[in-house]
Amino acid sequence: MSLHLYDTYTRTIREFVPLEPGRVSIYLCGATVQAPPHIGHIRSGLNFDVLRRWLTRSGYDVTFCRNVTDIDDKIIRVAAEEGVPWFVVAERNQRAFTWAYEALGCLPPTVEPRATGHIPEMIELMRRLMERGHAYAAGGDVYFDVRSYADRYGELSHQKLENMRPAADTDTDTAKRDPRDFALWKGAKPGEPTWPTPWGPGRPGWHLECSVMATKYLGPTFDIHGGGVDLVFPHHENEMTQSRAAGDGFARYWMHNGLLTMSGEKMSKSLGNSLLVPEMFTKVRPVELRYYLVAPHYRSTIEYSEEALQEAAAAYRRIEGFVTRAAEVIHDVDAHAPLPQAFVDALNNDLGVPQALAVVHEVVREGNIALSQGNKEQVARLLAETQNMLDVLGLDPRSEQWRSSGDDSGLRQVVDALVGLALEQRQAARARKDYAAADAIRDRLAAAGIVVEDTPQGPRWELAR
Numbered sequence: 001m002s003l004h005l006y007d008t009y010t011r012t013i014r015e016f017v018p019l020e021p022g023r024v025s026i027y028l029c030g031a032t033v034q035a036p037p038h039i040g041h042i043r044s045g046l047n048f049d050v051l052r053r054w055l056t057r058s059g060y061d062v063t064f065c066r067n068v069t070d071i072d073d074k075i076i077r078v079a080a081e082e083g084v085p086w087f088v089v090a091e092r093n094q095r096a097f098t099w100a101y102e103a104l105g106c107l108p109p110t111v112e113p114r115a116t117g118h119i120p121e122m123i124e125l126m127r128r129l130m131e132r133g134h135a136y137a138a139g140g141d142v143y144f145d146v147r148s149y150a151d152r153y154g155e156l157s158h159q160k161l162e163n164m165r166p167a168a169d170t171d172t173d174t175a176k177r178d179p180r181d182f183a184l185w186k187g188a189k190p191g192e193p194t195w196p197t198p199w200g201p202g203r204p205g206w207h208l209e210c211s212v213m214a215t216k217y218l219g220p221t222f223d224i225h226g227g228g229v230d231l232v233f234p235h236h237e238n239e240m241t242q243s244r245a246a247g248d249g250f251a252r253y254w255m256h257n258g259l260l261t262m263s264g265e266k267m268s269k270s271l272g273n274s275l276l277v278p279e280m281f282t283k284v285r286p287v288e289l290r291y292y293l294v295a296p297h298y299r300s301t302i303e304y305s306e307e308a309l310q311e312a313a314a315a316y317r318r319i320e321g322f323v324t325r326a327a328e329v330i331h332d333v334d335a336h337a338p339l340p341q342a343f344v345d346a347l348n349n350d351l352g353v354p355q356a357l358a359v360v361h362e363v364v365r366e367g368n369i370a371l372s373q374g375n376k377e378q379v380a381r382l383l384a385e386t387q388n389m390l391d392v393l394g395l396d397p398r399s400e401q402w403r404s405s406g407d408d409s410g411l412r413q414v415v416d417a418l419v420g421l422a423l424e425q426r427q428a429a430r431a432r433k434d435y436a437a438a439d440a441i442r443d444r445l446a447a448a449g450i451v452v453e454d455t456p457q458g459p460r461w462e463l464a465r
Contacts, residue, residue: 003058003348005224006299008232008254009156013350018223019252023061025218026052027251029210029227029235030066030112033093034074037100038275039293039304040260040267046290047257047298047351048226049106050393054347057339057392065217066109067210068094071116071203076192086193100277104290105394105401111217115209119195122204122212125246126184126197134245137199139175140187144238146180149245156240156254157233167234169205182238184208207238214239214250221249229256229299230266260293260302267304275304287402288313291395297354315361319390320397322364325371326383327398328460337384339392353393360389419450423459426452 003016018024028048031041045066055062070090079086094114102108126142129135134148146153150161166179170186173179183205188194194201214222227236236254243250260267267275280289283306292312296302327333340363346355363385370378390396397403422441429437442452445461452461 001345001348003055004350005253005255006350008256011158014253016253018060019221022059023063024055024224025063025222026065026224026226027210027214027218027222028064028066028109029225029231030068031094031097032069032072032074032206033090033097034072034078036093036096037277038267039277039280039289040275041097042100042104042277043260043293043302044226044228044257045101045106046104046293046394048255050294050298050353051224051226051255051351052107053392053394054351062110063218064107064110065214066112067213068097068112068114069206069209070094070114071193072206080191096277103277103281103286104293105287107394113213113217115204115213116195118209118212118216119197119204121216122185122208123197125208125212125242126199128246129184129242132245132247134242135184136177138177140200140202141170141175141183142185142197142199142205143176143181144184144242144245145177146182146241147178149241152244153241154237156237159233159237182207182234184242207235207242210235211239211243211246211248211250215243215248220247222251224253224255225251226255226257229258232256255298257298258296258301260304262304264303284309284313287395287397288316291316294353294393294395295357298351316395319360319364319386319395322367322371323383323386323390323397324460326367326379326386329371329376330380330383333380333387333398334384335388335391337381337388339388340385343389343392347392356389356393360386360393363389419445419461423452423461427459 004013005016006012007014026048028044030045031037048064048066052062052064068090071086075086075089079089082089126135129144130137133145135142135144137143146161153161154164161180164180166173167176167182169183170176185197185199185205185208186202188201188203193203195203214225225236225239236256240250240254262275277289284292289309292309293302295312295315340359343356343359346352346359349355363382367379367382367386370382387396387398391399394401422445426438426441429435429441445452450461452459
């Protein structure tokens with residue numbers, strides 16, 4: 001089957017047909033950088049990284065734009081609390097997000113624009129909306145007039161205008177024609193950063209920036225707009241409304257990933273229940289955390305628990321164990337070997353990663369049997385299939401990302417040499433039937449956190465987990 005994706009706009013699974021044959025454009029709502037990332041923030045980046053990898057593997061040339069919201073009420077509030085400029089908060093936390101994305105194996109975006117770098121384009125979009133009768137200036141602010149677009153406002157979130165609550169995005173609604181009108185531009189306030197516009201100094205509203213950045217880098221109409229399900233309303237609704245009201249086609253498919261919760265509550269800094277990415281790396285390796293976050297279907301809710309995290313880590317280690325053992329037998333892997341059809345069908349069915357991973361585990365099971373039987377031809381085929389599937393998911397343990405992740409390469413070489421010397425001494429002891437000495441060497445290595453496994457190809461070692 002061809003690729004089919006769930007479209008939030010139509011609430012159906014639709015066949016994906018790109019705007020331009022052979023090319024795909026994706027806009028992902030990235031971070032609002034008022035704080036460092038927790039794993040709930042990073043899930044979206046991981047889900048869309050898998051989508052991007054699958055599209056690339058399917059032969060598409062993908063342009064992937066992931067924005068940074070570097071000016072916002074929350075950023076300004078944090079800066080005031082800390083007594084530092086707003087850009088210090090934004091820069092510090094953007095670096096934390098970039099580090100987390102990279103540590104978890106996300107491919108870098110084609111472009112990663114910042115909101116504050118696109119003020120002229122925002123002014124132009126507001127001008128277009130005013131000329132069409134969809135926006136107005138009042139009290140230093142600029143608002144979108146929802147009643148001017150009442151017949152279509154609410155199409156993405158499937159709401160009717162009369163049932164919507166006030167936008168509540170400014171300190172007061174007295175300047176608005178309708179309390180549901182949303183701010184495109186917020187007038188200057190003492191102590192806040194401002195930029196000049198024809199309607200007075202101020203700063204961008206949250207929704208305006210994404211419309212501008214998406215269309216600047218992907219064109220007035222593009223393929224996929226993504227983000228967390230919590231962004232459907234008001235953020236994505238308002239993006240779509242203002243863009244289409246201005247005459248742009250905007251996104252053709254809307255994709256939203258589910259949330260990560262703790263005790264049934266959305267993970268957030270305000271609830272005090274966030275799990276920051278560096279903290280998670282003390283519990284599991286980065287690749288194991290990636291497995292945990294991408295294994296569920298992207299539209300499902302993940303209810304975080306330590307038990308589920310450790311189960312995911314153990315599942316990944318089973319895959320990794322086969323790849324490691326098989327690679328000691330098969331040194332050259334065919335990177336262009338065909339993927340199992342069941343794996344392809346799973347990902348083409350709305351990015352069905354759980355079903356795709358089930359295929360991976362089945363192939364690993366067959367591979368372990370082939371290893372035990374010494375069937376090198378079968379091992380070679382199954383290792384190639386496994387690594388190619390894992391590459392699509394960003395989980396191949398032999399990739400440069402994970403071979404170097406978390407290790408100091410120089411230290412690793414030293415440890416490898418020392419353990420190798422100890423294993424040579426153990427082998428010599430076994431050869432002369434001094435099993436007590438051989439066992440003692442193994443016990444000393446185990447006490448140092450080195451696990452030794454005897455294989456037909458000789459002993460191999462890894463760090464205890």
